[in-house]
Amino acid sequence: MKGTPVRATEWAARxxxxxxxxxxxxxxxxxxxRERTLRDEVEQALKTVALGQRKECIEALAMEFPVPExxxxxxxxxHKTGPAAVPEEPAVLVERVIGLMQAMPPNERExxxxxxxxxxxxxxxxxxxxxxxxxxxxxxxxxxxGKHLDQARALRIxxxxxxxxxxxxxxxxxxxxxxxxxxxxRHETGKHSDFRKTLGPYLTGDSEVSTEQIKQLVNKTRKLVxxxxxxxxxxxxxxxxxxxxxxxxxxxxxxxxxxPGVFESIEKKCWRKYSAxxxxxxxxxxxxxxxxAIKKYTEKLVLGTDAAKTSEE
Numbered sequence: 001m002k003g004t005p006v007r008a009t010e011w012a013a014r015x016x017x018x019x020x021x022x023x024x025x026x027x028x029x030x031x032x033x034r035e036r037t038l039r040d041e042v043e044q045a046l047k048t049v050a051l052g053q054r055k056e057c058i059e060a061l062a063m064e065f066p067v068p069e070x071x072x073x074x075x076x077x078x079h080k081t082g083p084a085a086v087p088e089e090p091a092v093l094v095e096r097v098i099g100l101m102q103a104m105p106p107n108e109r110e111x112x113x114x115x116x117x118x119x120x121x122x123x124x125x126x127x128x129x130x131x132x133x134x135x136x137x138x139x140x141x142x143x144x145x146g147k148h149l150d151q152a153r154a155l156r157i158x159x160x161x162x163x164x165x166x167x168x169x170x171x172x173x174x175x176x177x178x179x180x181x182x183x184x185x186r187h188e189t190g191k192h193s194d195f196r197k198t199l200g201p202y203l204t205g206d207s208e209v210s211t212e213q214i215k216q217l218v219n220k221t222r223k224l225v226x227x228x229x230x231x232x233x234x235x236x237x238x239x240x241x242x243x244x245x246x247x248x249x250x251x252x253x254x255x256x257x258x259x260p261g262v263f264e265s266i267e268k269k270c271w272r273k274y275s276a277x278x279x280x281x282x283x284x285x286x287x288x289x290x291x292x293a294i295k296k297y298t299e300k301l302v303l304g305t306d307a308a309k310t311s312e313e
Contacts, residue, residue, distance in 0.1 A: 008053065012060035015045045018230050022301065025226030028219060033304065040305060044234065048241055098146060106134070166196045169221045176224060180295040185224060185302055188217060195221070227298035235293045246277060 019038055026034050042061070049057050101109050132140075132149055140149055173187045192198045192209055195217050202209040245251060249270075255277075256269035 008056045008060040011045075011049065011057050012064050014233065015042070015061060016064035018045075018233050021226060022230055025223060026301075036305070037301060040300065041230075041234075044238070048237055094146075102137070102141070162196070162199060165218065165221075166199075168225065169195045169217075172221060172225050172228065176228070176298075179291050180299075183295060183299060185299060188220065193217075223302045224298070227301040228294070230301055231294045231297040235290065235297055239290055239293055243281075246281075247274070252277065 019041060022037055022041060023034060026037060029037075046054055046057070101112060104112075136149075140147070176183070176185065177187075187193065192213055198209055198214065198217065202211075202214055252270050252274050253266070256266060256273040259269055259273065261269060
């Protein structure tokens with residue numbers, strides 16, 4: 001594909017948004033797999049850019065991912081500076097205590113929190129929540145540093161998110177089944193394949209349903225959603241370029257010149273060839289072509305390039 005002129009900054013901004021989406025969606029994969037996927041994404045996007053503009057576009061893309069300067073670790077005389085003394089102020093000391101407690105085993109941390117409750121520094125049974133997972137505790141600290149989990153609100157947002165994920169899970173798999181009924185990417189089957197039906201037993205303590213099973217169901221849906229979203233932003237651009245290339249004057253003239261008819265004018269041959277090519281582009285054919293492109297692009301992101309090629313074969 002020859003590619004068409006583009007505005008480098010706009011091209012880079014669109015591609016950067018897709019790259020961040022792909023990187024976030026495949027965060028659980030190995031660094032090698034993520035790097036390969038991102039590289040494929042950039043190479044595919046560059047195919048739509050004219051050769052003379054690719055350097056400019058790559059430089060614009062680099063501006064979307066600035067590399068932070070490394071912090072200075074040494075003093076001006078080349079010696080390492082020692083840690084600063086901790087001020088003897090209550091607020092600073094509290095932050096220090098919180099930092100130390102986060103690194104403690106759960107039983108030791110619970111013992112200290114109990115002492116705070118006994119001293120009247122924390123409300124009993126509400127503000128001091130110690131039975132949440134370490135993963136949730138770390139996420140809470142990122143969202144609201146130094147705050148405690150409100151269990152009532154946590155349950156309310158859990159209900160909202162369950163409804164959201166369940167609805168999205170149903171919709172995306174129905175859409176995918178209509179796009180690619182024979183794809184290697186398939187919804188889970190079996191007793192614990194339905195997200196909503198599986199979540200009930202999990203939340204009520206059923207030992208047959210593990211956290212890992214729930215994660216697998218959610219991650220599979222998340223990857224499919226991300227693949228489809230990325231495909232929507234790429235396939236349209238690539239397909240429109242193919243459409244223009246197919247109907248370009250140069251392409252039509254080249255095909256017309258190859259046809260027999262020595263005494264027939266080239267203009268007449270070109271019009272006949274254009275009419276024939278355009279006639280092949282009926283609504284059903286165009287839809288199949290676009291859906292097939294979405295299927296292939298999504299499979300490449302979700303399964304990887306090699307597995308996607310196997311699926312095509």
